[in-house]
Each structure stands twice: as C-alpha cells, then as structure tokens.
Amino acid sequence: MNLLTLSWRYLSFRPLATxxxxxxxxxxxxxxxxxxxxxxxxxxxxxxxxxxxDLVVGAKGSPLQLILSSVYQIDFPTGNIKMEEAxxxxxxRLVKQVIPLAxxxxxxxxxxxxxxxxxxxxxxxxxxxxxxxxKPFEVTLGAESAQILGLKVGDTFSxxxxxxxxxxxxxxxxxxxxxxxxxxxxxxxxxxxxxxESVWYTHDETGGTEADTPTEEHKVSIAVEDGTLDxxxxxxxxxxxxxxxxxxxxxxxxxxxxxxxRNPMAAIQLPRMINSGTSxxxxxxxxxxxxxxxxxGVGINLLKGLALxxxxxxxLSIFIALYNSLKERKYDLAILRALGASRGQLMTLVFLEGxxxxxxxxxxxxxxxxxFLALIVEFSSQEVVSxxxxxxxxxxxxxxxxxxxxxxxxxxxxPSWSAYQTSIAQQLTKA
Amino acid sequence: xxxxxxxxxxSYPGQPSLSFPDFSLAGGEAVLLLGKSGSGKTTFxxxxxxxxxxxxxxVILDGTVLSALQGHRLDLFRGQHIGIVFQKPHLIAAxxxxxxxxxxxxxxxxxxxxxxDLLQNLGIVGKSAAAVSTLSxxxxxxxxxxxxxxxxxxxxxxxxxxxxxxxxxAHRVITLLKSEAAKIGAALVIVTHDQRVKSEVSKVLExxxx
Numbered sequence: 351m352n353l354l355t356l357s358w359r360y361l362s363f364r365p366l367a368t369x370x371x372x373x374x375x376x377x378x379x380x381x382x383x384x385x386x387x388x389x390x391x392x393x394x395x396x397x398x399x400x401x402x403x404d405l406v407v408g409a410k411g412s413p414l415q416l417i418l419s420s421v422y423q424i425d426f427p428t429g430n431i432k433m434e435e436a437x438x439x440x441x442x443r444l445v446k447q448v449i450p451l452a453x454x455x456x457x458x459x460x461x462x463x464x465x466x467x468x469x470x471x472x473x474x475x476x477x478x479x480x481x482x483x484x485k486p487f488e489v490t491l492g493a494e495s496a497q498i499l500g501l502k503v504g505d506t507f508s509x510x511x512x513x514x515x516x517x518x519x520x521x522x523x524x525x526x527x528x529x530x531x532x533x534x535x536x537x538x539x540x541x542x543x544x545x546x547e548s549v550w551y552t553h554d555e556t557g558g559t560e561a562d563t564p565t566e567e568h569k570v571s572i573a574v575e576d577g578t579l580d581x582x583x584x585x586x587x588x589x590x591x592x593x594x595x596x597x598x599x600x601x602x603x604x605x606x607x608x609x610x611x612r613n614p615m616a617a618i619q620l621p622r623m624i625n626s627g628t629s630x631x632x633x634x635x636x637x638x639x640x641x642x643x644x645x646x647g648v649g650i651n652l653l654k655g656l657a658l659x660x661x662x663x664x665x666l667s668i669f670i671a672l673y674n675s676l677k678e679r680k681y682d683l684a685i686l687r688a689l690g691a692s693r694g695q696l697m698t699l700v701f702l703e704g705x706x707x708x709x710x711x712x713x714x715x716x717x718x719x720x721x722f723l724a725l726i727v728e729f730s731s732q733e734v735v736s737x738x739x740x741x742x743x744x745x746x747x748x749x750x751x752x753x754x755x756x757x758x759x760x761x762x763x764x765p766s767w768s769a770y771q772t773s774i775a776q777q778l779t780k781a
Numbered sequence: 782x783x784x785x786x787x788x789x790x791x792s793y794p795g796q797p798s799l800s801f802p803d804f805s806l807a808g809g810e811a812v813l814l815l816g817k818s819g820s821g822k823t824t825f826x827x828x829x830x831x832x833x834x835x836x837x838x839x840v841i842l843d844g845t846v847l848s849a850l851q852g853h854r855l856d857l858f859r860g861q862h863i864g865i866v867f868q869k870p871h872l873i874a875a876x877x878x879x880x881x882x883x884x885x886x887x888x889x890x891x892x893x894x895x896x897x898d899l900l901q902n903l904g905i906v907g908k909s910a911a912a913v914s915t916l917s918x919x920x921x922x923x924x925x926x927x928x929x930x931x932x933x934x935x936x937x938x939x940x941x942x943x944x945x946x947x948x949x950x951a952h953r954v955i956t957l958l959k960s961e962a963a964k965i966g967a968a969l970v971i972v973t974h975d976q977r978v979k980s981e982v983s984k985v986l987e988x989x990x991x
Binding site for chain 1: 827830832833852853856857859860861865867871873874875876880883884885886887888889890928
C-alpha cells in the first residue's frame with residue numbers, strides 16, 4: 351500500500367466519474383493528435399514529393415487537380431495531352447528538364463505510372479531488389495506497392511483500367527516485375543512504375559480487341575540505330591526510352607509533364623506562355639499547395655478551437671470531480687492524518703489522483719488519435735488523407751502529453767491545497 | 782508512568798478556556814473518561830492524541846513531549862505510537878479490510894504485515910478480503926480496533942467506541958480493547974457516557990464542566 355495505489359483505489363471506486371473525465375480529456379487530445387499528425391505529415395510530404403518539380407503541364411482543368419494527380423498521385427488527371435505539343439514545350443529554352451507521365455491503369459488501386467528513368471532520379475530512389483524496367487511491360491514496384499501486392503522480382507500481374515479499382519482488366523498483357531524499390535517516404539512508395547510505352551501498348555490491346563482491328567496494327571515502324579525505319583518489328587520486344595520522350599510514329603498521348611526550370615526567369619514567363627499560348631495548362635505545385643493549405647487552414651483552426659475547448663472542459667470536470675470527492679472525503683483525510691499521514695502526503699494523494707486521470711486521458715487520447723486516423727486512412731485510399739501514415743509518432747506528441755499534465759496539475763491545485771488545510775480535530779469531532 | 786498530562790488547558794476561539802485535571806497512566810492500565818456533554822471530553826482526547834495543540838501544559842507519552850513535536854514529526858509519532866478508535870468505524874470505503882490495515886502500516890512507516898492472531902482475536906480473520914461496505918456495524922468497529930492496534934501503539938484512545946453497538950457487541954468491544962491493550966502494554970483511555978462500559982473499567986477520570 352502506498353499513496354499511488356491509494357489514489358488508484360479512490361479513482362476505481364468511482365468508475366463512472368473517472369471514466370467520464372478520462373474520455374472527455376481523451377477526445378480533446380485525440381483531435382489535437384490527429385491535427386498534429388495530419389498537418390505535420392502533409393507539410394512534410396508536400397515538400398518532399400514536390401521537390402525538384404517547378405511546374406506541371408497537363409490538360410486544361412483545375413490547376414489543383416492537375417497538381418494532386420501528377421505530383422501526389424491522389425486525384426484523377428485532368429485529361430490527356432498530345433505528345434507532339436508536349437515535345438514542343440520541352441524544346442523551350444527556359445526548360446531544363448522534362449519528365450513525361452502517362453497514367454490510366456491501376457492494380458489493386460495502386461497507380462501504374464508510365465514515365466522514364468528520370469522520374470526515379472527525381473526522388474533519388476534506391477533499389478531493394480532487381481533493377482529498373484527496360485522493355486515494355488516490365489515494371490518496378492514502390493516499396494509499399496510490393497508489400498500490398500505481395501509480389502517479388504520475376505512475378506507477373508495484370509492491371510485494370512482506370513485510376514481506381516472496379517473497371518475491366520487488361521489481361522492480354524501481364525506486367526513482369528524487374529525491380530523493387532527501397533522505401534523512400536515519398537509518393538513513389540505507393541506506385542507501380544513502368545515505361546510510357548507499356549501504358550500505350552496496354553491500351554492499344556484493349557482498343558484492338560474492342561474494335562476488332564487486325565494484329566498488323568501492332569507491327570509499327572520503329573526508328574532503329576541507323577536512323578532508318580524498320581518495318582514489321584514487334585515493338586513489344588524493343589527497349590523502351592529511359593530518358594526524354596518515347597519514340598513513336600503514331601499520334602500518341604501523354605497525361606502530364608513535370609518540368610524543371612532552367613532559370614528563375616522561367617517561373618515568370620513559362621506558365622504564362624503555356625496557359626495563354628497553347629491548349630495546355632501549367633500549374634506550380636508550390637503555389638497550388640499553399641492555396642490548398644490556406645483553404646484547409648480555416649477548418650484546421652476550427653477543429654483546434656474545438657479540441658482546446660474539450661480539453662478545457664475536461665480540466666474543469668476533473669477539478670469539479672476532485673473537489674466534490676474531497677468534500678465527501680474530508681473525514682477520510684482526517685482519518686489518514688490520525689493514522690500518521692502528513693499534510694504533504696494528503697496533498698500528494700489528491701495531486702496523484704488528478705495527474706493519474708490526465709495521464710490516462712493523454713495515453714487514451716494519443717491512442718484514439720492514431721486509431722481514428724488509421725480508420726480514416728483505411729476508408730479513403732484515393733483521397734488526400736491517404737497520404738498520412740497513422741502510425742508515425744512525433745516528438746510533438748510529448749507536448750500533448752505535457753499539455754495534459756499541465757491541465758491535471760492546474761485542476762488539482764485548489765483541491766490538493768484544501769486537502770492540505772483539512773483540520774483533523776474539527777473533522778473528527780464534527781460527526 | 783507511560784502517559785502524563787500536566788496543567789493542560791485549551792480554548793476554542795471566542796470561548797472560555799477549558800482546563801483539564803492532571804493525570805497519569807501506566808502501561809497496560811485503562812481509564813474511563815466521563816463527563817457531561819460540553820465538559821470537554823473529546824477536546825481532552827484530541828489533546829492527548831496530539832490532534833489539537835494545548836494553549837498551556839503538556840502531554841508526555843513515554844518520555845516524548847507531544848506538544849514539542851511539529852508538523853510531519855507529530856503526524857508520524859501519532860501514527861506510530863497512538864491508536865485511535867472513533868465513535869464510528871470510519872474505514873476507507875474504497876479499500877478492502879486488509880488494505881485498510883495495510884494503509885495504517887504504510888502511513889506510520891512500520892514494516893511487516895497484518896498479524897493474523899490480531900484478526901483472529903477480533904473475529905474478523907475471514908473478512909480480510911471483503912469490501913468495507915459489506916461489513917456489519919459490529920464487524921466494521923472491530924476492524925477499526927484492529928487498525929488502531931496494528932502498530933502496537935503505546936497509547937490507545939477510544940472515543941465512544943460502543944455508542945452504536947448493541948449490548949452483546951459493546952461488551953465484546955470493551956473486553957477486546959482491554960485485553961489487547963494489556964497484551965501489548967499500552968495505556969487505554971476510553972471516553973464514554975455508556976452505562977454498559979462503566980461496569981467494565983474500574984479507574985475513572987471525571988471531567989467537570991467549567
């Protein structure tokens with residue numbers, strides 16, 4: 351028996367009041383935890399995923415949607431663009447580098463992204479196994495994708511049409527895994543990377559079957575090393591472009607371009623030039639994301655206010671619970687004094703009760719916060735929230751703990767002082 | 782002499798001061814403290830327990846002057862050397878019988894567990910895991926006696942210990958108090974106006990109203 355167990359006995363003797371206080375506090379702190387995690391990870395991911403991308407060019411539509419779909423891989427693309435037009439932009443002197451992207455398929459709602467090897471360099475990825483794709487229908491899996499699919503190098507799978515699950519399967523051509531990436535903490539983790547050619551040919555196949563076109567269509571002219579066009583070679587066997595645009599003699603389409611500026615001047619001229627001079631749209635990740643955060647800011651502040659109010663109410667409720675139980679317990683306290691307890695020990699006893707309550711509240715609150723976030727993420731795989739990893743623990747959560755503790759200390763201050771001042775003789779003779 | 786009080790007086794604010802007769806008690810001896818309501822019986826008991834500070838005079842228990850001790854040292858001394866039985870049992874309801882007794886040991890910083898023969902003598906040995914709320918009035922009072930005795934105190938103070946008990950239990954409680962006090966050589970002071978008790982204890986100290 352010591353003061354801590356005694357304070358626990360008192361708390362568990364009133365399970366309803368104790369439970370209510372813990373839950374009140376836990377809810378307030380859970381909201382704070384969720385906000386903290388979401389905000390922190392958003393900002394971190396946003397900056398990490400958009401590093402090295404100055405401008406995104408795609409079909410006209412919502413600029414935010416363009417950024418979300420091309421940089422963060424969460425929204426649907428605005429549409430496709432002609433490769434010819436894209437190549438024209440890439441020749442502009444203000445452009446230092448262009449990475450073309452082609453989307454349209456998924457496997458178990460993981461996006462299959464057609465691009466070139468520059469995309470790998472952009473995020474500085476490392477290989478956990480194997481190597482990058484080199485031929486059509488060869489793919490490289492992001493770390494998380496590999497885990498979700500449960501596949502390894504050499505395995506094959508087929509994708510299905512569309513960005514999310516539910517559409518028809520492309521089962522004519524299976525993708526073969528040539529490499530798996532190490533976790534990078536970026537958007538690449540949740541992608542299935544392949545060449546743009548793979549994306550094209552997948553859809554040729556689909557179109558082919560549906561329109562019942564002869565197979566000759568696939569025997570296209572291809573530029574070979576000597577510069578001449580060699581008729582009648584199956585392009586599915588040739589190596590794909592690892593840099594720049596893929597080669598094709600047909601009119602082909604891409605989804606978007608990721609552009610890096612050559613100089614600061616480009617930031618002023620290039621977007622205007624593209625937006626007004628072409629049928630394409632250019633959007634800056636930095637600008638669009640700060641606009642998005644600004645929009646979300648109002649909501650975040652509102653939630654923060656709600657959470658603070660909840661924590662404040664919890665503090666008040668703990669204070670009232672301690673104060674009321676103290677009134678009932680004046681006699682107990684006097685008995686404890688008669689049994690040899692000092693004033694300081696009584697004060698400590700009440701303090702321990704208040705602090706135990708808040709520590710419990712803080713532990714439950716932080717656990718609720720993570721659990722709640724995990725639930726949200728679980729049910730929204732295609733939305734912005736799915737970027738957040740609910741099981742990351744931040745140092746700032748220590749602050750939440752400290753905050754709860756401060757609430758506990760303030761709430762127990764007056765009750766414990768009144769315990770300190772209990773006059774034993776008066777209490778004992780009153781009855 | 783184990784317990785001595787000399788020229789004790791005490792005054793509540795705004796009231797005439799109460800003075801108490803000098804008296805002394807040897808170990809193993811028992812005394813009944815009698816007096817009308819308002820004669821200061823409980824005040825005297827509180828002074829002996831060190832729960833109140835006398836305005837004059839002193840209480841000496843086994844060579845220690847109670848009024849010379851302050852703060853925590855007085856609390857600890859009381860916990861270790863004085864056992865108090867109250868009018869009502871006043872056990873801590875959040876704890877079991879055993880935990881109530883353990884608590885007394887913890888607060889007086891005494892080592893060792895609850896002696897089983899004490900519980901045996903008091904007839905509550907089977908109740909040690911019971912919740913306080915399940916005890917009968919008589920059982921609860923016996924537990925509170927066990928709590929007062931558990932530290933083998935030098936002085937046992939009982940404030941109307943029988944007032945809420947029936948004849949049978951009252952007799953049993955007084956006998957227990959007397960025999961346990963004698964066994965550990967403690968001085969026993971019983972405040973009462975219960976006629977049933979008067980026949981059990983020969984030594985009497987009568988307080989006169991001021």
